[in-house]
Amino acid sequence: MKIGLVIYGSLDEQSGGFQYDRRLVSELRAAGETVDVIELPWRSYPRGLVDNVTPGFARRLAGDYDVLLQDELAHPSLAWTNRRLSTPIVSIVHHLRASEHRRLQPLYRAVERRYLRGVDGVVCNSSVTRDVVTDLAIDAERTVIAPPAGDRFDPAITDDQIAERARDNPLRLLFVGNITPRKGLATLIDGLAAADSNAELTVVGQPVDEAYVARCRDRVVDRGLADRVEFTGAISDDALAAEFRDHHVLAVPSQYEGYGLVYLEGMSFGLPAIAARAGGATDLVTDGDNGFLVEPDDSAAVADAITTLAADRERLAAMGQAARQRYDAQPDWTETASRVRQLLTDVVAAAKES
Structure with missing residues (x-):
């Protein structure tokens, strides 16, 4: 498969979500998949929403891909843009902004619901994340739980x-x-x-x-x-x-x-x-x-x-x-990537049949 990964910022950033994305890219490439990383500039939430009506923005994502894999962190720029793309889309959800206790939670819920209803599958990092995602917008059958391995250091300690x-x-x-x-x-x-x-x-x-x-x-x-x-x-x-x-x-x-x-x-x-x-x-x-x-x-x-x-x-x-x-006891990255790869394969196959 040829996969386009859409993120805000740089894949080299050090937060847990970027560590997850980085290791997933490495494992998918090791499994023989082609992965291009599409780095969008960091946006404020309002500025990200403006991307959806910015002429030419969707063309940045419209490469010759079998599937787009999107970090949900970039959802403000993608909630309406995705409707103009013909490529099937799978989202990686680390956590929903609507899950945070903020006064703008109704806005976040509305935008994230719109975004999730426009994707074909969702990778969730935990069972809790999947529960939140399915409660908000998408059937559990179109999700997979693929937790991180957490083995950045993997120290020998007795x-x-x-x-x-x-x-x-x-x-x-x-x-x-x-x-x-x-x-x-x-x-x-x-x-x-x-x-x-x-x-x-x-x-x-x-x-x-x-x-x-x-x-x-x-x-x-x-x-x-x-x-x-x-x-x-x-x-x-x-x-x-x-x-x-x-x-x-x-x-x-x-x-x-x-x-x-x-x-x-x-x-x-x-x-x-x-x-x-x-x-x-x-x-x-x-x-x-x-x-x-x-x-x-x-x-x-x-x-x-x-x-x-x-x-x-x-x-x-x-x-x-x-x-x-x-x-x-945690699954390793090979197992995690295998779960994601299977979901991507299923989404691509379903798109070809439709």
């Missing part, structure tokens, strides 16, 4: 090493992600301040929302945590692997994640997760077993989780070992 690390003091928490309000860093800072422990926090990630980052830094000072919280900014994969290896717990209490690839990456190092009970994290984190699930924005629950893990190092070790076991 149960004994996890147990030995768990005895170290103080408890070390790691936050990894683009720093935006949705990721819940402010909630984590408040939880750290309220916890009955001297736990430390390292914050790794691109300061996407500078104003929010400034508020979080002020919060650290106001809560008396200046000597216990470090902001590193974006770092290399090698440096990130070292941070994972040196910490006890991955704490990213996002308001919503379609999947939460970072939780799986943390689990590969034997890090239990503190995650929100919203979205795809529930596919990975079993509350009380390999991590803790808290309600979004619930800093008190975050504090309780930190206090528990700081005080009970045997439990910390057991949860870390369970986290690694959950990682080991």
